[in-house]
Amino acid sequence: MLAGIYGLLSASFFVSMDAVDVAFTEAAVGAGVFPLLMLTALTVTGRYEQTAHRRPRAAFFLVLVTGALLILGTLDMPPFGSPDAPAHTHVAARYIQVSPTEIGIPNMVTSVLADYRAFDTLGEVVVVFTAVVGVLILLTSGEQRQQSSPANAVETMRSHMILRVVSKMLIPLMLLFALYVQFHGDYGPGGGFQAGVIFAAAIILYAMLFGLAKAQAAIKPSILRLLAAFGVLLYGGVGVVSFLTGANYLDYSRLAADPVVGRHIGILAIELGVGITVAAAMILIFYAFAGYATGRAEAE
Amino acid sequence: MKHCLSLAFVLMVLWLGNSGYYSPLLLSLGAFSVVFAVWVSHRMDVVDHESQPLHLSGHISFFYCWLVGKIILSNIDVVKRIWLGNKSISPCFARLPMDQKTDMGKVIYANSITLTPGTVSMDIENGTVLVHALTAENIAELKGGEMNRRVADLEL
Amino acid sequence: MLAGMVTVLSSACLLLGAFLIISGAVGVLRFPDFFTRMHAAGVTETLATTLILLGLMLFAGWTIVSFKLLLILLFILITSPVASHALTKAALHGNLQPLVNENNEQ
């Protein structure tokens, strides 16, 4: 058990070190996503260790597969942030030269990811979506047990007065900040992925402090499932619309009379799609794990 | 309702201060974001007198000025002890009474204790706070009750 | 003249802050048990952070950058005591015995 924690801690060090070393705009994704992934991974490993010596092999296998799937699905995000990914090196020169005039937004990373390489990003979003679907199918097959006891939630709230009061102040600010990052992706560091992660982080904080039941009552899983799909559809839909205007798939230049404005709108829309999907996906994964945990604890 | 409005105001200031771009498009997105954030927080039931402490905003700035002075003094003290080594510290803990009536007051008091280096609030229980301190003098000072009284005064 | 003074002031803040965080870290390494280390960490998180961010703010002048720095500062000042408190509370409930000097036991 201690060894696992030790590994986790040193791993998060390297992650933080790396994010600082890279010291580049999109490092936010690495710094933002990784601790959260660590957290989820921690929940998974924790269950794995407890399960190993108590539960039959099927549960063990299930958790293993889920963990692998989760990691597979999410591994896709870090390359998004690394500036020296091979895909970005050889065409980078052209992007840097023409992007300011063609798209007219200051943040080059966004324009590269959301316009020139829109297909790749679409693929990433779909992968995130698939990961959620996978986790949900695996974990919520026995959903009847998932009703977490209200007593548990009350207990969580009572025990940490300070955490509760301060978090109440902070959660709205986090939500707004997530939206700020979402819509300023064109100008500064940020964009859909980061915004989605921050938004999800705020909700997860809420769920940790006030109990899963309350969080699920406020942000319904069914709506989230719809939203996760809607984000992908929005992304794809923008592509279809640009198709209909006579341009190529995901070529936004004809969305408005002025190609620059058109591209701007297109990027804004697909970033929104990315943000919605990522936020909904992260929250859903968290719900699934937490629900699974409480369900299992009660079954015992 | 007034808590929602004050939250919206805070969020608006946050957006305007952070953004730096005041085009109509971004301003309308900002307005949408503020409304959305307030709506979600309202759904989560986190907008109330605890998250928007309107009732004690008047005196709180004086209190924090006083606290900053305290923090500087105790910082100097702790840094001195760090360089003097382990001989100079004598850790101890004590249970102190809290005169605050509301949760908010208790939270402010406990956080003030923690913010001041040399003392950490460990637990809140039945109107008392368990404090761990680096030296016996720190505890003695808290027992004097000045901070306790000042925070309690905020609640009026 | 005024600009020069601001530069000097911000440098002073940065240097003092740097000294304080190093002191705090030394304390974290030197102090004998978890609870005393907590205090040393508190040094780095209150005054030192404030000084460094203040130095940067003076450096930046009246701009949006300063506003963001102020935001970061407020955020750290709000969350750090909460995190410390949660941590000590967890340690206390995890039956970690604080080191107590014999002379002080009442």
Next chain:
Amino acid sequence: MLIASAVAILVVMAMAIIRALLGPTIYDRILAVNLFGTKTVLLIAVIGFLFGRPDFLDIALVYALINFISIVGVLRYFEYSRNEEEGGSL
């Protein structure tokens, strides 16, 4: 001055790692990680100034948020697992 404080922060981060490796308890490690996290926020801010890229501050802010949430999350996790262990042993 900026460089001096950046170096100081790096030194502190190194010290935090040493404390995290030494332990001895899990709480010491979490304390060190928390220290590391807040210093990362500072470092990002200072480096932003060094490179003349103040938009780094957004990242610093995000990092501060995430750091807080992860600490809370880790603590919740330990409380949860401890309760479970106690329940199992009784």
